[in-house]
Amino acid sequence: MRDTRRTRLLLSIALIAALTLIALDYQHGSSPVLRTVKNAAGSVFGAVESAASFVTGPVTRFVGGGLAGSSGGQVAVLKRELARMRAELSAAELSKADYGQLHRLLALAGTGGYRVVAASVIAFGQGYQQTVTLDAGSSDGVRPQETVLDGDGLVGQVTSVTAGTCTVLLATDPSSVVGVRLAPNGQVGWVTGGGSSRTGLGELKLQILDPGTVLKPGDQLVSAASVRDRPFVPGVPVGTVVSVTNKAGALTVQALVRPYVNFASLSIVGIVIAPPRHNPRFSVLPPKPPKPAPPPVAKSAKSTKSAKSGHTTAAGH
Amino acid sequence: MKRLLIVAVALAAALLVQLTIVNGLALPGGGAPDLVLLCVVAIGLTGGPQAGLIAGFCAGLALDLAPPANQLIGQYALVFCLVGYACGRLRFTLTRSAVLAMASAAGVAVAGEVLVACLVLVLDTPQVTLATVAQVLPSTVVYDLVLSPVFLFAGVRIAVGLGVNFNPLDDSPALEIGGSAQPTGLADLVRARRLRRATGTDGVGVASGAWLTGDSAADVAAMGTVGWLSGPPTSRRARREQSRLTAALTGAAPRKGSFWVGSKPAGLRPTEGSAPAQQSGLRKLRPESGVAGTAARAGMPARLSGTDGADLRGAAFEGSGSGGLAGRGWVSGGANMPKIAFGTGGLTGAGRAAGKGVPKIAFKKKGPIRPAGGGAGTSHLNPSGEISGGRVGGGTKTPKIAFGTGGLPGSGRSGGRGTPKIAFGSGLGPGLRAGTGRPARLRFRSASTRSASGTWLAGSRTRSLGGTGPRDHVRVPGSNYRAGGSYRPKTPRGRSWRRRRVPRWLSWPWQKGGTR
Numbered sequence: 001m002r003d004t005r006r007t008r009l010l011l012s013i014a015l016i017a018a019l020t021l022i023a024l025d026y027q028h029g030s031s032p033v034l035r036t037v038k039n040a041a042g043s044v045f046g047a048v049e050s051a052a053s054f055v056t057g058p059v060t061r062f063v064g065g066g067l068a069g070s071s072g073g074q075v076a077v078l079k080r081e082l083a084r085m086r087a088e089l090s091a092a093e094l095s096k097a098d099y100g101q102l103h104r105l106l107a108l109a110g111t112g113g114y115r116v117v118a119a120s121v122i123a124f125g126q127g128y129q130q131t132v133t134l135d136a137g138s139s140d141g142v143r144p145q146e147t148v149l150d151g152d153g154l155v156g157q158v159t160s161v162t163a164g165t166c167t168v169l170l171a172t173d174p175s176s177v178v179g180v181r182l183a184p185n186g187q188v189g190w191v192t193g194g195g196s197s198r199t200g201l202g203e204l205k206l207q208i209l210d211p212g213t214v215l216k217p218g219d220q221l222v223s224a225a226s227v228r229d230r231p232f233v234p235g236v237p238v239g240t241v242v243s244v245t246n247k248a249g250a251l252t253v254q255a256l257v258r259p260y261v262n263f264a265s266l267s268i269v270g271i272v273i274a275p276p277r278h279n280p281r282f283s284v285l286p287p288k289p290p291k292p293a294p295p296p297v298a299k300s301a302k303s304t305k306s307a308k309s310g311h312t313t314a315a316g317h
Numbered sequence: 318m319k320r321l322l323i324v325a326v327a328l329a330a331a332l333l334v335q336l337t338i339v340n341g342l343a344l345p346g347g348g349a350p351d352l353v354l355l356c357v358v359a360i361g362l363t364g365g366p367q368a369g370l371i372a373g374f375c376a377g378l379a380l381d382l383a384p385p386a387n388q389l390i391g392q393y394a395l396v397f398c399l400v401g402y403a404c405g406r407l408r409f410t411l412t413r414s415a416v417l418a419m420a421s422a423a424g425v426a427v428a429g430e431v432l433v434a435c436l437v438l439v440l441d442t443p444q445v446t447l448a449t450v451a452q453v454l455p456s457t458v459v460y461d462l463v464l465s466p467v468f469l470f471a472g473v474r475i476a477v478g479l480g481v482n483f484n485p486l487d488d489s490p491a492l493e494i495g496g497s498a499q500p501t502g503l504a505d506l507v508r509a510r511r512l513r514r515a516t517g518t519d520g521v522g523v524a525s526g527a528w529l530t531g532d533s534a535a536d537v538a539a540m541g542t543v544g545w546l547s548g549p550p551t552s553r554r555a556r557r558e559q560s561r562l563t564a565a566l567t568g569a570a571p572r573k574g575s576f577w578v579g580s581k582p583a584g585l586r587p588t589e590g591s592a593p594a595q596q597s598g599l600r601k602l603r604p605e606s607g608v609a610g611t612a613a614r615a616g617m618p619a620r621l622s623g624t625d626g627a628d629l630r631g632a633a634f635e636g637s638g639s640g641g642l643a644g645r646g647w648v649s650g651g652a653n654m655p656k657i658a659f660g661t662g663g664l665t666g667a668g669r670a671a672g673k674g675v676p677k678i679a680f681k682k683k684g685p686i687r688p689a690g691g692g693a694g695t696s697h698l699n700p701s702g703e704i705s706g707g708r709v710g711g712g713t714k715t716p717k718i719a720f721g722t723g724g725l726p727g728s729g730r731s732g733g734r735g736t737p738k739i740a741f742g743s744g745l746g747p748g749l750r751a752g753t754g755r756p757a758r759l760r761f762r763s764a765s766t767r768s769a770s771g772t773w774l775a776g777s778r779t780r781s782l783g784g785t786g787p788r789d790h791v792r793v794p795g796s797n798y799r800a801g802g803s804y805r806p807k808t809p810r811g812r813s814w815r816r817r818r819v820p821r822w823l824s825w826p827w828q829k830g831g832t833r
Binding site for chain 2: 004006007010011014015017018019020021022024025026034037038041042045046048049052053056121122123124125126127128129131132133159162165167169173174175194264265266
């Protein structure tokens with residue numbers, strides 16, 4: 001440690017190496033060398049993480065669930081959550097909670113007709129990135145650009161896959177863009193992430209292409225089909241509009257959307273490995289709190305039409 | 318090797334905990350503490366620039382590559398290697414004061430977080446806006462601030478356990494060949510030579526090095542660090558350990574320039590005027606403060622004047638050093654020859670009664686040294702209390718030396734510049750107040766004295782121990798100074814603690830021998 005000249009040399013080497021890596025990764029994001037390195041590191045670290053999550057998983061789920069409940073904000077819900085959490089102190093209860101999540105996931109997948117691979121979250125992104133790692137990989141049939149959902153709705157999309165793990169870009173990430181449809185009339189738009197999921201309030205930003213659209217708080221959103229159903233399969237519940245933030249002169253109608261999924265307490269999720277045979281349209285949506293409000297038949301037919309050509313419509317606008 | 322392993326395990330554990338638990342927690346504010354960053358900070362502060370740099374780069378790269386990572390590869394590596402290096406350069410704070418060290422750890426951690434945020438803003442997807450950063454960054458910073466002392470504490474504890482040397486000299490670019498403390502110009506050379514002649518030191522760095530002026534203080538405070546960290550003893554074992562390693566500073570120096578080492582001799586009271594009145598609280602060990610072990614005069618280069626022909630064998634030094642010889646004060650040279658009393662009580666006379674101008678180094682003669690009074694420990698390296706061949710030519714007599722007294726903790730500030738304290742929680746008890754007459758205590762732990770032994774003795778002062786006698790006899794193990802006075806900075810670190818000949822667990826029977 002004495003030779004500071006050598007230390008400075010080392011420092012400059014390290015800095016140059018880091019900058020070179022950044023530059024390489026920045027220029028060609030899909031540089032084969034870096035990708036290979038990242039894949040190798042991913043499988044190594046992923047294996048370690050999935051091993052570690054055996055130990056740490058219950059802790060995360062317990063704490064995450066508890067804090068997420070408290071961030072809901074409603075006193076009644078909070079009290080109920082508290083009572084429930086007290087009852088669920090034991091590990092057995094925790095696994096029962098997992099079971100409940102899995103059950104809801106399967107119910108949602110069954111309603112929509114999705115074929116899912118169930119997986120659990122083993123690691124969370126660092127810093128400003130809204131990503132998670134799941135313990136299912138290519139050996140389970142997971143491929144990049146597949147939809148990830150849980151029992152409540154859309155979680156995100158798979159971005160990279162190793163043999164045993166995959167990385168999911170959450171819908172709350174600022175770089176995530178999800179095509180959506182407005183529930184009653186099938187208006188097309190997209191939501192981007194607000195950037196913070198940890199608070200449990202990570203709201204998404206919605207933009208609807210049709211400037212004439214009138215948005216109301218409480219309007220529900222489902223995912224619109226992507227081209228060949230990748231990365232997003234149609235019909236997955238995304239969230240509800242909480243407030244309209246129209247700006248004068250904006251080309252699009254803007255609003256804030258609260259996602260159905262509680263991103264602060266993700267644990268069991270499903271990766272859609274096969275899209276539904278028929279577009280489930282709005283059938284997967286949970287009932288609206290005030291009134292179930294099934295969409296009118298006539299409009300539904302219209303929206304079916306537009307749903308089929310959903311992507312081209314969006315492009316046409 | 319062991320250190321490497323521990324660092325690697327700590328970083329891996331921090332990474333895994335960070336990714337699998339901490340990032341998943343929904344903490345208020347939306348942020349999450351960055352354990353890996355804090356780990357790098359702790360490693361840098363305890364291990365030095367190079368260790369911090371390498372650890373930071375590796376940890377950052379791992380964070381860039383570990384699966385949920387979505388950012389550009391190299392972002393965290395860039396930030397963390399800078400953080401590690403900065404912490405390493407700030408390592409001297411660790412030996413100055415606890416608050417300073419904690420502040421620097423917190424400061425670097427915050428700087429690291431801000432740097433990460435800047436890189437994200439610049440390099441990552443443009444959707445990450447300032448608003449997003451402003452939302453997450455404050456809480457992240459707060460969590461880091463809260464956790465950084467914890468990590469620093471753990472890091473220092475582990476480092477001390479591993480025998481890491483906190484000597485900031487090692488990090489000093491000033492001492493590098495061609496560094497600023499190296500005498501380069503003619504004036505510097507002249508000054509250094511003058512100093513060398515005047516002090517018996519070789520004057521490296523003394524001439525112009527601000528680093529060196531702080532060096533002895535830093536070493537001392539390094540032990541204070543550990544004292545702070547060790548806290549008061551809570552168990553019998555800890556008390557025994559402490560009594561072994563604690564050296565009592567008498568609150569008084571009978572005469573300016575006298576140097577008391579070891580236990581407080583019975584009946585010694587602070588003489589009037591010898592110890593400047595200090596109201597309360599920690600007493601600063603500054604030159605001329607009159608506290609034993611401090612420099613007698615400000616600005617005096619350290620010096621332990623031996624007598625002519627003094628023949629201090631290496632063994633003696635080794636014993637004393639490893640036994641916790643921390644005392645490094647500047648014993649006044651000048652007309653008055655220093656009186657040094659090493660050892661235990663009963664040497665009072667030796668220390669004080671020396672006539673003017675009669676240099677005397679009195680050591681307790683053979684037999685096990687009792688940890689008397691203030692708890693001067695015996696040298697476990699030399700449990701018999703006798704060092705074969707150790708000899709001080711103090712006039713006609715050549716007494717055998719029992720050199721291995723416990724610590725001489727209160728080494729003085731190297732003078733002149735500022736008045737750094739041993740304030741790193743050195744646990745100066747209430748007994749230190751002037752006028753109580755009770756021995757003041759400094760609590761130190763073994764590891765630090767271990768680590769200090771080499772460098773302490775390595776200091777230029779030590780070399781003057783031989784006085785004008787044959788210097789080649791002074792051979793300090795683990796020292797940077799070789800026989801003949803050549804300064805060899807390439808000595809591998811950590812040699813001194815490996816040199817322990819008698820394991821600690823073997824030493825206690827002798828040590829307890831005094832009380833049984």
